[in-house]
Amino acid sequence: MPHDPGTVKLVGAGPGAADLLTLRAARAIESAQALLYDALVCDEVVALAPAACLKIQTGKRAGRTSMKQETINRLMLRLARRGLRVVRLKGGDPSVFGRVGEEQAFLNAHGISTEVVPGVTAASAAAAQFGFPLTYRGQARRLVFATATTRDGALAETGWAADREATLALYMGRDQLSALAARLIAEGRSPHTPVMAVENAGRADARAMPGRLGALGQALAAAGCEGPVVVVVGEAAAQAPAFLNAEPALIEARS
Numbered sequence: 001m002p003h004d005p006g007t008v009k010l011v012g013a014g015p016g017a018a019d020l021l022t023l024r025a026a027r028a029i030e031s032a033q034a035l036l037y038d039a040l041v042c043d044e045v046v047a048l049a050p051a052a053c054l055k056i057q058t059g060k061r062a063g064r065t066s067m068k069q070e071t072i073n074r075l076m077l078r079l080a081r082r083g084l085r086v087v088r089l090k091g092g093d094p095s096v097f098g099r100v101g102e103e104q105a106f107l108n109a110h111g112i113s114t115e116v117v118p119g120v121t122a123a124s125a126a127a128a129q130f131g132f133p134l135t136y137r138g139q140a141r142r143l144v145f146a147t148a149t150t151r152d153g154a155l156a157e158t159g160w161a162a163d164r165e166a167t168l169a170l171y172m173g174r175d176q177l178s179a180l181a182a183r184l185i186a187e188g189r190s191p192h193t194p195v196m197a198v199e200n201a202g203r204a205d206a207r208a209m210p211g212r213l214g215a216l217g218q219a220l221a222a223a224g225c226e227g228p229v230v231v232v233v234g235e236a237a238a239q240a241p242a243f244l245n246a247e248p249a250l251i252e253a254r255s
């Protein structure tokens with residue numbers, strides 16, 4: 001779809017490899033006049049925007065602090081009202097823990113039209129890269145995308161953890177995985193449940209940490225992750241070739 005002046009496209013940048021962008025996303029970026037992008041968006045993707053495009057980084061990077069959501073909303077509004085083709089670029093899929101609903105509601109309430117362009121979410125990228133499915137016939141019949149922490153950083157309530165046929169794709173939990181695993185186990189999930197924790201999924205420097213729920217926290221602490229981590233819990237994760245090893249070890253990206 002053409003990008004009309006004065007509108008905002010909320011675009012998924014995928015997990016951080018430019019060739020995992022959708023064509024629609026790439027076209028939107030290439031025709032942007034103003035680009036507001038999050039910290040998880042890689043430089044290669046930002047570089048697709050025209051030289052004359054106004055590029056504004058809104059997330060934490062290189063020591064800078066993140067912009068407040070209210071500031072980002074106001075900025076998008078101002079740029080769109082100036083008649084620019086505005087692209088709001090987010091890591092992964094904007095509709096998965098990407099605040100797309102809030103931004104869309106704000107812009108629409110101020111008379112600005114919006115379009116969402118989907119992207120490859122971190123869990124999908126992790127599964128593809130390290131060779132396991134997110135669902136598996138007869139074994140993993142449901143898929144739960146869940147945030148591990150709430151807005152104030154506390155551990156999120158679960159309630160869905162005990163469902164053995166559900167694969168859990170856990171976002172934003174890197175720093176609280178021991179506590180999160182303990183909660184899932186307390187709620188009825190077996191400590192032997194297979195887990196794949198993947199750092200920097202979809203990128204050349206991705207790492208996967210296969211293991212069991214009961215030992216997840218220690219495994220991750222030992223690996224010393226600094227990049228974003230998505231944790232996939234459930235029987236489907238055991239399809240990963242890394243689980244063929246008796247002692248699952250850290251494995252690097254195959255690319």
Ligand SMILES: C[S@@+](CC[C@H](N)C(=O)[O-])C[C@H]1O[C@@H](n2cnc3c(N)ncnc32)[C@H](O)[C@@H]1O
Pocket residue numbers: 015016040090091092093094095096097098120121122123170171172173174198199200201202203228229230231
């Ligand atoms: C605010 S959420 C955004 C999720 C994003 N919209 C998506 O669909 O992937 C940020 C969290 O997503 C996960 N994440 C994002 N990109 C990732 C990547 N390349 N590898 C692993 N996890 C990632 C991490 O759990 C991170 O804390």
